[in-house]
Amino acid sequence: MTPSPPEYWVAKLTPNPGVNYTVTLWSTTAASVDDQSCHWDRERSALRAALREAAESGDTKRAQALAKKLNSLNDSFLGNLFSLRAHADAALTRESGLRAALRADNGVLGYALGSVAMQVLLQLPDERGVDQHIADWRNAAPEVLDGSECILQSCTPEEATQWQEKHRAKSNSILKLGEATPATPFRHITVLGREATDALLPGEGKVMLDATLGGGGHSELLLRCGASVWGIDRDPAACAAARKRLESYGNRMHVMAGCFADAKELLHREGIESVDGIIADLGISSPQVDTPQRGFSFLTEGPLDMRMDPNSPRCAADIVNNAPEEEIADILHRYGEERASRAIARRIVQQRTAAPITTTMRLAEIICSVLPRRGRQHPATRSFQALRIAVNDELGQLESLLKNGLSLLHKGGRFAVITFHSLEDRAVKRFFEHVSKKELDRPEWPMPRPNPDYTARVITRKPITPDAEELTANPRSRSAKLRVLEKI
Ligand SMILES: C[S@@+](CC[C@H](N)C(=O)[O-])C[C@H]1O[C@@H](n2cnc3c(N)ncnc32)[C@H](O)[C@@H]1O
Numbered sequence: 431m432t433p434s435p436p437e438y439w440v441a442k443l444t445p446n447p448g449v450n451y452t453v454t455l456w457s458t459t460a461a462s463v464d465d466q467s468c469h470w471d472r473e474r475s476a477l478r479a480a481l482r483e484a485a486e487s488g489d490t491k492r493a494q495a496l497a498k499k500l501n502s503l504n505d506s507f508l509g510n511l512f513s514l515r516a517h518a519d520a521a522l523t524r525e526s527g528l529r530a531a532l533r534a535d536n537g538v539l540g541y542a543l544g545s546v547a548m549q550v551l552l553q554l555p556d557e558r559g560v561d562q563h564i565a566d567w568r569n570a571a572p573e574v575l576d577g578s579e580c581i582l583q584s585c586t587p588e589e590a591t592q593w594q595e596k597h598r599a600k601s602n603s604i605l606k607l608g609e610a611t612p613a614t615p616f617r618h619i620t621v622l623g624r625e626a627t628d629a630l631l632p633g634e635g636k637v638m639l640d641a642t643l644g645g646g647g648h649s650e651l652l653l654r655c656g657a658s659v660w661g662i663d664r665d666p667a668a669c670a671a672a673r674k675r676l677e678s679y680g681n682r683m684h685v686m687a688g689c690f691a692d693a694k695e696l697l698h699r700e701g702i703e704s705v706d707g708i709i710a711d712l713g714i715s716s717p718q719v720d721t722p723q724r725g726f727s728f729l730t731e732g733p734l735d736m737r738m739d740p741n742s743p744r745c746a747a748d749i750v751n752n753a754p755e756e757e758i759a760d761i762l763h764r765y766g767e768e769r770a771s772r773a774i775a776r777r778i779v780q781q782r783t784a785a786p787i788t789t790t791m792r793l794a795e796i797i798c799s800v801l802p803r804r805g806r807q808h809p810a811t812r813s814f815q816a817l818r819i820a821v822n823d824e825l826g827q828l829e830s831l832l833k834n835g836l837s838l839l840h841k842g843g844r845f846a847v848i849t850f851h852s853l854e855d856r857a858v859k860r861f862f863e864h865v866s867k868k869e870l871d872r873p874e875w876p877m878p879r880p881n882p883d884y885t886a887r888v889i890t891r892k893p894i895t896p897d898a899e900e901l902t903a904n905p906r907s908r909s910a911k912l913r914v915l916e917k918i
Contacts, residue, residue, distance in 0.1 A: 474503060531570030534740045536667060537563055539723070540594050551593050616671035618716040620647025621907040625894050626846045629914040630707035632657040637702065639838065641690035641710040641831055645717070646672030648709045649683065658682040660697060660705070664689050664739040664822075668715060689739075691830035694838055706843050708835045712828065713850040714738065714818070716906065726818060728794035728810040734787060736814075736821045746817045750793060751786045755779045765825070765853065766816030773800045774813060790814075815851065828854060832861045836885060839917040844889070846914045855893070855911050862888050862915050889914040 477500045484493035532538045532550065537558070540551040552563060585593065626648060632638060634656035640649040643661035649672065652659050659682065663669050669687045676683040686696050690710065697705070718738065719726045725735030725746060734747035749758065759775035762768040777800050778787065787793050794810040801809035819825060835845055849855040865886045869878040893911035900907050 474500065477503065528567060528571035530741060530743070531567050533735070533737075533745070534666075535563055535566065536740075539590065549593075551590055553590070616645050616667065616675075616715075616717045618645035618647060619904045619906070620645075620651070621711060621904065621910045622848055622894065622896060622900070622912045623647060623651050625912055626709055626711070626848060627651040627655065629846045629889065629894075629912070630709060630844045632707060636706040639693060639697065639705045639708045639835075641693055641708060641835070642712060643672045643685065644668050644711065644715040646675045648711055650676060650679075652707075652709070653679045653682055657706075658684075660684045660686060660700070660702060662686050662688055662690050662693055662696060664742075665715075665718065666740070667717065671717075689827060691827045691834070693831060694834040697838065704840050704843070705838055706840055708839065708843075708845045709848075710828075710831060710835070710846070711848045712824070712854050722790075725790050726814070728790055728797075728808060728814050731789055731791045734790055734793055736818045738822050742822075744821060746793075746821050747786070747788050749817060749820060750778055751782050751788075761820045762813050762816045764816070765819040766812035766814075767853075768812040768816060770801050819853070825853060825857060828857055829861075832858065836865060836915070836917065841917055843917045844914060845886075845917070846912060848910055848912045850909050850911075855913075858913050859893075862886070862913055866915070886915045886917050889916050 477496055481493055481496040481500060484490075484496055532541050535552075537552050537554055538550055539553055542549045550567075552560060554560065554563075630638065630652065632652045632655035636655075636657040638649075638652045638657045638659045640646075640652070640659055640661040643649060643663040645668065646661065649659045649661050653676065659676075659679075661669075661672055661676075661684065663672070663685075664687070666687060669685050673685045676685075684700065686700070688696050697703075714726060718724050722730040722732035723735075724737075725732045734745065734750060736746040737744075749761065753761075755775045755778075758778055759771045762771035762774055768774065774797055777796055778793075781787060781796050787796065793813075794808075797810040797813050803809055832847075839845060847858045849858055864881070865883050866888045867881050868884050870881045871878040890913050893913050895912070896904075896907040896910055
């Protein structure tokens with residue numbers, strides 16, 4: 431295929447946010463290897479059919495010639511098979527860098543890797559031009575995206591939707607889908623804002639850590655009380671939104687991209703050894719769940735992604751399509767407390783052999799085919815929660831945050847944690863109880879022993895929950911529980 435003349439290539443495009451583009455780049459991908467092996471299969475089937483026909487009609491001369499041809503084709507196929515597979519595996523490995531770059535690019539609404547070309551549907555979300563997006567992808571995967579040929583075509587929102595529809599049908603070639611709509615602003619209603627702020631006793635000169643920055647709601651409440659805040663989020667979109675929202679607080683607000691499990695290292699790198707208070711408002715933000723492209727919601731069509739950090743290596747589709755059945759069942763059971771975990775895992779594995787499960791709605795349909803809807807909760811709720819927890823290692827992250835967080839606090843410093851489901855709340859409650867016990871006792875011990883982890887006292891014997899006014903204003907706050915601890 432000859433690329434179109436370079437006049438279509440817009441190297442320096444005037445930024446034009448909100449306009450959709452399709453970009454075709456020429457690439458050598460694993461798909462080209464599969465195409466080659468399909469071509470072989472087709473040729474072999476055709477030869478076999480011709481051979482059968484010649485043998486049945488008694489044309490031995492032609493049958494012999496065809497048999498010879500088939501043998502030599504088989505030989506060359508087998509001879510090439512191993513190098514071909516190795517080539518395909520290497521190509522897949524190289525492509526993973528490209529996929530990660532495309533997934534991380536907030537302008538990419540969809541992409542399809544073909545045998546000689548890759549198509550990307552791009553919407554310019556910010557001041558970066560098309561050329562900058564393409565340069566990023568090329569830098570991420572120079573072996574896959576070759577040369578400079580590129581066809582760039584602008585398209586209307588309707589055409590962008592048509593592009594998505596066309597590629598949606600080919601679920602094995604489309605790897606990421608998004609809505610062809612302008613980017614929505616970051617809107618998240620802060621949960622238990624007043625209660626958490628009051629509990630942390632912020633004030634002039636105090637240094638606070640907001641371990642889950644999100645839209646910066648809790649940070650702003652702390653800043654308004656005169657404190658300085660170090661905010662962490664693993665989602666680049668949240669960091670960008672919070673940075674913008676809180677820029678008027680100048681050098682009292684610091685935004686750090688990263689995981690809260692690494693809070694200690696992130697703060698030490700900035701020269702902060704300890705803090706006066708920590709707020710962790712766990713889970714996902716409204717923009718994460720409301721953006722179909724992020725793949726958290728079973729109510730809207732999107733890629734089966736669910737990563738809070740789009741650069742992290744494993745998304746939900748990787749688990750659903752590659753993990754063994756027992757591992758999937760285990761995830762659904764452990765993190766979703768899903769009673770039908772085994773039946774759902776079995777159905778997922780049956781269905782993925784027919785075609786990879788790449789979208790949220792397809793997974794939701796598969797779950798609904800096992801679990802009929804009963805009551806108000808959607809049958810996919812628990813499974814989606816479980817996959818999200820597994821993809822983001824949420825409980826592992828929480829365990830590290832609790833341990834490291836407590837060691838970061840000054841004496842008298844407060845630790846406020848807001849949870850949204852029972853697994854998180856249980857982990858926080860147990861940790862708070864453990865570190866606030868002077869002594870530990872076990873039936874097999876003759877007498878209680880001093881607790882080496884005793885360093886804190888629990889401020890909230892019972893968790894604080896949203897009041898009626900907050901529940902009415904923000905129904906998403908309904909499962910929130912705030913627990914507070916003080917370092918002694
Ligand atoms: C509920 S939102 C926080 C909202 C924020 N308190 C506000 O009022 O705007 C939770 C945020 O924590 C982030 N997050 C969750 N787990 C994280 C982790 N392990 N490390 C860093 N950020 C995390 C999510 O990306 C999300 O933006």
